[in-house]
Amino acid sequence: MPGELAAQAVSALATVSPEPGAAKPEPLLIADGVNRHFGGLVAVDVTHVEIQKGAITALIGPNGAGKSTFFNVLSGFDKADAGTWSFAGVTITNTAPHRLARKGMVRTFQLTKSLSRLTVMDNMLLGAGGQTGESMVASVFPFTWKAQEKKNRERAMVLLERFNLAAKAQDFAGSLSGGQRKLLEMARALMLQPELVMLDEPMAGVNPALKQSLLDHIRDIREEGTTVVFVEHDMDMVRDVSDWVIVMAQGKIIAEGTPDTVMRDQRVIDAYLGAHHDQQLTASGDSLTEGTSS
Amino acid sequence: MDMGFVLTQAISQAIGVTAIIYLLATMGLNIQFGYTGLLNFGQIAFVAVGSYAIGVFMVQWQGSAFVPNLWVAIIYALLLSVVLALILGVPTLRLRADYLAIVTIAAGEIIRLVFKSTDALGGAQGINGKMGEEFYAINPFPQQDRFDFGPLSYTRNDVWVVTVGWVVIALLLLLTWALMRSPWGRVLKGIREDEDAVRSLGKSTYLRKMQALILGGIFGTIGGIFWAVAKQSVQPDSFVPAFTFFCYTILILGGAARVMGPVIGALIFWFLLVFIEQFLLLLIDNGTITFLEPTQVGPIRFILVGVGLMLLMIFRPQGILGDKKELALDAR
Numbered sequence: 001m002p003g004e005l006a007a008q009a010v011s012a013l014a015t016v017s018p019e020p021g022a023a024k025p026e027p028l029l030i031a032d033g034v035n036r037h038f039g040g041l042v043a044v045d046v047t048h049v050e051i052q053k054g055a056i057t058a059l060i061g062p063n064g065a066g067k068s069t070f071f072n073v074l075s076g077f078d079k080a081d082a083g084t085w086s087f088a089g090v091t092i093t094n095t096a097p098h099r100l101a102r103k104g105m106v107r108t109f110q111l112t113k114s115l116s117r118l119t120v121m122d123n124m125l126l127g128a129g130g131q132t133g134e135s136m137v138a139s140v141f142p143f144t145w146k147a148q149e150k151k152n153r154e155r156a157m158v159l160l161e162r163f164n165l166a167a168k169a170q171d172f173a174g175s176l177s178g179g180q181r182k183l184l185e186m187a188r189a190l191m192l193q194p195e196l197v198m199l200d201e202p203m204a205g206v207n208p209a210l211k212q213s214l215l216d217h218i219r220d221i222r223e224e225g226t227t228v229v230f231v232e233h234d235m236d237m238v239r240d241v242s243d244w245v246i247v248m249a250q251g252k253i254i255a256e257g258t259p260d261t262v263m264r265d266q267r268v269i270d271a272y273l274g275a276h277h278d279q280q281l282t283a284s285g286d287s288l289t290e291g292t293s294s
Numbered sequence: 295m296d297m298g299f300v301l302t303q304a305i306s307q308a309i310g311v312t313a314i315i316y317l318l319a320t321m322g323l324n325i326q327f328g329y330t331g332l333l334n335f336g337q338i339a340f341v342a343v344g345s346y347a348i349g350v351f352m353v354q355w356q357g358s359a360f361v362p363n364l365w366v367a368i369i370y371a372l373l374l375s376v377v378l379a380l381i382l383g384v385p386t387l388r389l390r391a392d393y394l395a396i397v398t399i400a401a402g403e404i405i406r407l408v409f410k411s412t413d414a415l416g417g418a419q420g421i422n423g424k425m426g427e428e429f430y431a432i433n434p435f436p437q438q439d440r441f442d443f444g445p446l447s448y449t450r451n452d453v454w455v456v457t458v459g460w461v462v463i464a465l466l467l468l469l470t471w472a473l474m475r476s477p478w479g480r481v482l483k484g485i486r487e488d489e490d491a492v493r494s495l496g497k498s499t500y501l502r503k504m505q506a507l508i509l510g511g512i513f514g515t516i517g518g519i520f521w522a523v524a525k526q527s528v529q530p531d532s533f534v535p536a537f538t539f540f541c542y543t544i545l546i547l548g549g550a551a552r553v554m555g556p557v558i559g560a561l562i563f564w565f566l567l568v569f570i571e572q573f574l575l576l577l578i579d580n581g582t583i584t585f586l587e588p589t590q591v592g593p594i595r596f597i598l599v600g601v602g603l604m605l606l607m608i609f610r611p612q613g614i615l616g617d618k619k620e621l622a623l624d625a626r
Binding site: 101126 | 478479493
């Protein structure tokens with residue numbers, strides 16, 4: 001059952017024209033002229049893109065389309081060769097990742113980065129922002145951070161309950177299964193109370209049962225008013241959960257729209273399956289060499 | 295010579311000045327490597343800076359207005375340690391972990407060779423002279439030649455040095471414990487596990503790595519200060535890379551990322567080293583072993599300690615205080 005905020009997001013996007021670089025009614029993240037190349041290879045070349053606030057936006061595209069690179073650039077883990085981008089009206093071009101996280105923009109990774117030899121609870125506590133006790137001087141005076149720590153602990157416990165990890169709170173994160181690590185990473189990101197969550201392939205290597213629960217969690221995140229952007233290969237997930245889909249191919253954004261529009265878009269089908277996917281390789285009875293050379 | 299003498303020697307070395315110096319340096323490594331994952335292979339550089347600062351300030355610059363007494367010299371030594379950490383850390387801590395390892399191991403050798411080849415810093419002869427008069431002057435132990443604790447016997451100066459050494463160690467252990475149970479310590483451990491994850495959660499890892507490098511370096515420098523004051527002599531060739539590797543041995547033996555790990559490691563390492571040496575000498579002395587010369591005992595004890603460490607790595611890779619479950623977890 002879609003909640004109120006979900007309905008709002010859908011209705012807000014209904015009027016947006018399904019064109020690459022379309023303007024959104026309430027953009028949270030705006031990127032202009034972002035370019036990243038490795039030698040002669042242009043990995044990312046995005047002219048203009050806007051991410052709607054309060055919606056779930058999927059970033060899809062075939063392998064090597066530049067999705068992850070674009071993601072890394074936006075989240076400060078890679079430097080762009082050109083371009084500007086802003087978050088909630090503030091320019092954040094080439095800003096260091098830890099500063100972005102403090103501004104309310106937090107990401108997860110394709111290969112989960114659970115901190116193995118820390119307990120699940122410590123992983124969660126590490127996510128909490130603005131901790132006094134993280135200053136070296138204050139850390140030796142527990143009275144300066146004990147109260148804050150207690151509050152963070154309570155908040156972490158609530159999140160762990162929600163993500164079904166409460167029983168594991170005192171276990172090492174390294175002892176969790178792959179799917180549980182995905183959950184932990186998502187829960188840990190929420191400890192920062194971010195405005196924007198960027199998930200890099202949240203479904204990679206997750207079993208179908210857990211997929212459903214991850215999808216529910218992503219919807220819940222939006223229900224709390226948090227904007228979600230994710231990179232994904234899993235088309236079922238994209239169709240299921242996203243309000244808006246941005247398609248990249250060869251570093252460029254080639255299409256945008258609601259999931260249904262995008263799936264029917266000829267440019268998208270061409271990008272994924274090749275422009276000649278519905279043509280026979282060998283024209284009726286002709287030789288093989290002639291067919292492939294066309 | 296008998297078994298009692300062998301044991302007495304081993305125990306007195308295990309808690310003696312040399313063990314204290316190694317222990318201080320290892321406690322610094324524990325913060326850098328054990329908790330933060332920084333591969334500092336040049337801890338000896340920090341020790342050398344501590345020793346040489348005392349040596350140069352107290353002997354070469356004797357009577358200079360810049361260094362009125364030992365206590366000021368100690369403060370300068372600690373400041374120099376911070377400067378060294380900044381020089382090593384600023385260019386390398388933004389890079390991958392292995393760069394710090396390369397830079398630190400080179401820095402240790404550069405510092406040793408600079409001291410060895412600069413006459414103003416003692417040159418190849420090193421510095422000999424009174425380096426700790428103020429320290430020995432405040433010795434509160436009563437005036438008598440020897441102090442006996444059971445079979446252990448110390449001079450008045452030695453008993454003061456060893457007492458202060460262990461008090462300083464206890465205080466620094468307390469500091470380490472307080473730091474590592476705090477949120478700051480949690481960030482360090484996070485950096486050890488995965489730096490990018492910590493950065494993505496809004497923490498400046500560069501700042502924390504720098505703090506850990508400085509703090510661990512200061513521990514090493516305190517060891518170096520102690521060295522100069524206790525031995526009243528600073529020789530360039532004492533500051534060889536092997537020192538750092540012994541520290542790593544001690545750390546891994548005791549258990550990395552455990553507050554008490556370096557203590558257990560240092561006690562056992564020095565006890566074994568001296569015990570093996572003295573025991574072999576005893577056996578040679580009373581004719582049980584005829585195929586060894588007393589001069590061969592020095593190298594052989596390291597061979598035996600090496601074998602012991604290999605056995606430890608095979609049967610208890612997590613060290614004495616470590617948790618095997620923790621070690622079994624994959625790093626990512």
